[in-house]
Amino acid sequence: MKLTKEQIKDIKEQQSQRNLTKRVTAPELEKVLYEAIPALDHGFIRVIDYMGDDSSIVQSARVSYGKGTKKVSTDSGLIKYLMRHWHSTPFEMCEIKYHVKLPIFIARQWIRHRTANVNEYSARYSILDKEFYLPDPQNLAAQSIANRQGRGDVLEGKQAIEVLQLLKNDAERTYDNYETMLNQRFDGSTIDENKKGLARELARMNLTLNTYTQWYWKTDLLNLMNFLRLRADHHAQFEIRIYADIMLDTLKRWVPITYDAFMDYRVGGTEVSAKGKIIIQKIIER
């Protein structure tokens, strides 16, 4: 991940803010606010804003006039209870907003989570950054035989080198031709003063799916957990899991009690079918 001087300055400026507020705050999350946490080779995640903390869940579950309760132990008990019994609406009372830079093929997976607000960088309006995802060699997995949508062993030796070379060459060439068609370079400079450029909304179609895009993505705590449950799972594609793992850490900083309950009841938990229940009961009764 490489930021321009101006981007670094913008981020520093945001981080230097010291505002007084009567709202609840999440001190551990404040520590990393606005920071560009690297993800994959050129991507990042930044927490831009948030609303509420663990006490907000308790407060709304009780529809109370003040804070949740005064005792952490009581709050914690209620949050665990809500999580265990799938009470969903109190968790919707907290909100978080991220700024994410990610490859387009991952953005296409991500956007399938519909209960979120999104503003994506517009390639109709601006030129996309000259950055594309190239996997680390140790992540260059072969197609799994057992699982039609999973990965198997890592490719090795010559084949791995070839694959990386193909990915790199194709991304660079298509990006160069993107610039040629636009008659403009990624830094905004014109290539040939005597020529028009192809409309940006058309030229972008020449880019490969590993090109990076970016967006602001905002969601409530419940839907964030729904996202993480699927995307931080070992069945998820490795590339989106990298982002989900970073977000899990921000979850922990933001709402530590909820995080614990989530790890116990959702991420680490499992389901048993009606038929499965009968089998387990028989085993236990032996």
Added chain:
Amino acid sequence: MKLTKEQIKDIKEQQSQRNLTKRVTAPELEKVLYEAIPALDHGFIRVIDYMGDDSSIVQSARVSYGKGTKKVSTDSGLIKYLMRHWHSTPFEMCEIKYHVKLPIFIARQWIRHRTANVNEYSARYSILDKEFYLPDPQNLAAQSIANRQGRGDVLEGKQAIEVLQLLKNDAERTYDNYETMLNQRFDGSTIDENKKGLARELARMNLTLNTYTQWYWKTDLLNLMNFLRLRADHHAQFEIRIYADIMLDTLKRWVPITYDAFMDYRVGGTEVSAKGKIIIQKIIER
């Protein structure tokens, strides 16, 4: 509106918070944070939390690394542009949460706005407050003849007095019988130690629709404006408009630039059909 000593203390405690944050703040909104703003005879609206301000809209519309821009004039121009052209997603990047006390028949209108998060006081779990809405005499309107779902002239004299008496008597009697069935008074005390009480989830069915309920209600700025556009309109039922008008004021305190654009393009604006356009054009060309 009457608050208990404990409720007043809870609110004061929240208002005395002074937290440092790196997040953007809305100073005018902070001034009224947590305050119970009276609505109708026993209701209120309290702003509990918020996320973002005018600059957040600009920031996400530009997918920028820092704040929106540095100049208020530029931000204002962009926000007007977004509003005029119905760009919706940047307005979803701000969020607000209210605590509202309101009569049940108004709550039933309100809840039809689905893109919001809600936690309502549970009458399965607790006893409802002994409070019900009685209109002011000047709001005791007759059925409109012209508009099947509107109001006409105000009822006068003896009929007005009778109506108010009926509303009051029926609400009080049904509430008394609610307590009798529960075998419990609204303050939690038991009526007859030798009796069981009817389940709360059943007893509540005896209450009238002007009984007050309360909820936490959270929505994004776009959907708040959709709500206000319908409910602060003169076609809206008077009782919900009272709430919408208070919320319009909180909107102004929160995002003043957006508020201005909203009043110009949505609330004060109008629509012209394809046929209407032709007529106006002919008149203008005369």
Added chain:
Amino acid sequence: MKLTKEQIKDIKEQQSQRNLTKRVTAPELEKVLYEAIPALDHGFIRVIDYMGDDSSIVQSARVSYGKGTKKVSTDSGLIKYLMRHWHSTPFEMCEIKYHVKLPIFIARQWIRHRTANVNEYSARYSILDKEFYLPDPQNLAAQSIANRQGRGDVLEGKQAIEVLQLLKNDAERTYDNYETMLNQRFDGSTIDENKKGLARELARMNLTLNTYTQWYWKTDLLNLMNFLRLRADHHAQFEIRIYADIMLDTLKRWVPITYDAFMDYRVGGTEVSAKGKIIIQKIIER
């Protein structure tokens, strides 16, 4: 449940339709289409329309050009797989629409399921039917001691009679006064030609929460199952479970393969937390 002659005629007319279509049909569901299936004392559920069947789930999961597959066994295997692994989107490809008559306090629970389309009978526009829910004596449960939002033993003898009398009297009296305020009877006739009536949008506030309302309610198969999972559960309030049980039967008629998978993996299944998993594993390994 009592229908007017005109209502019965309307329903018969709908049921006598014989239209040719190239769409898939669900023959077992067609048999009960439009029928008013009684629920509680005055309520009903009618299936008004539907879209898709089991094969539609398979078809969209495969993004196929034709039907799902040709073999029922293959379809069934895929549907079970999708259900077991919480693949949600293919189940969104079927849609169903109900016409429901139900007490207002149940409608208020029901509407909390937001991912649905609703048109409710408007009490601003029309007079509500003179019908209110009175529980059967065997459903007149006392408040549970163990569960703050549940039911305990059934009330008996004199107390049960008293409760029913209170519910009946209060509902009748408030409805009578509703008519008095409207200056109009439920059949539309005017009471006193020399008087105005109170606006309907106001008069309705005098009704008790067991008054019946009705609505058209449409949702997709996934969200129907989310609804049924919560509302056909034994923790759900008895009165909404009555509706959910009828809807479970329509689910079986509509998409029998999905119904079986739903009963096995959702309704009959259970969840085990991370800590619970460790305990079960220890027991099994003994």
Added chain:
Amino acid sequence: MKLTKEQIKDIKEQQSQRNLTKRVTAPELEKVLYEAIPALDHGFIRVIDYMGDDSSIVQSARVSYGKGTKKVSTDSGLIKYLMRHWHSTPFEMCEIKYHVKLPIFIARQWIRHRTANVNEYSARYSILDKEFYLPDPQNLAAQSIANRQGRGDVLEGKQAIEVLQLLKNDAERTYDNYETMLNQRFDGSTIDENKKGLARELARMNLTLNTYTQWYWKTDLLNLMNFLRLRADHHAQFEIRIYADIMLDTLKRWVPITYDAFMDYRVGGTEVSAKGKIIIQKIIER
């Protein structure tokens, strides 16, 4: 657009269905059901299923026991009224499902409409078709100078030929390398028996954004109109407008009365701000 023999057979089979139903049908829409209507060079739209017709809107707006009304004139008046006054929920009572084949960069615009159900062809699971969008020379527009996200004049002569050549070469080369990395050709045959192939979920990142994908897309009538209002507009990108125009035609076949109201009040209509209203009034009063 080219379909395989099997695909043509599948479609024919669907079209030959003659099922009896008591549901309402839309005869004009039935005529084109399942048909692959060509869009762009390799794309198509197929109507797969639908629910309801114009009468369903009236029926739910009235919460009636039978059909909407018996008279077309009454239905038409009500639908116009609902459209003019932005009553939205009755239009949600109809549903339609499309099978769409479209270039990925257009799919990315399309998916921003969140209130819809989607199942997309999975490139983690299967190999994508060897088809990519190449614009017709008359659609090869230069970037607009006036509008940062629009098109200007058409590119001409040598430059147009060059652009098309670049697009074609890059798409073909990246697709060839996609096959090489997969060690599998688009028809499923293996390239080199002694080699493993790269995981599909990785190899796809090498494809360009004009590669075709396909999905099942289902939405209600209200959200379909929201989509068409934006995407059949002359500000929309040409490539998505092609799809929107075809869908407008299916709208007309499906719900002709609603279509007329939509064209008058939404597509052909305009908005006037509060300030604009004052100006028009002054002109008219001259």
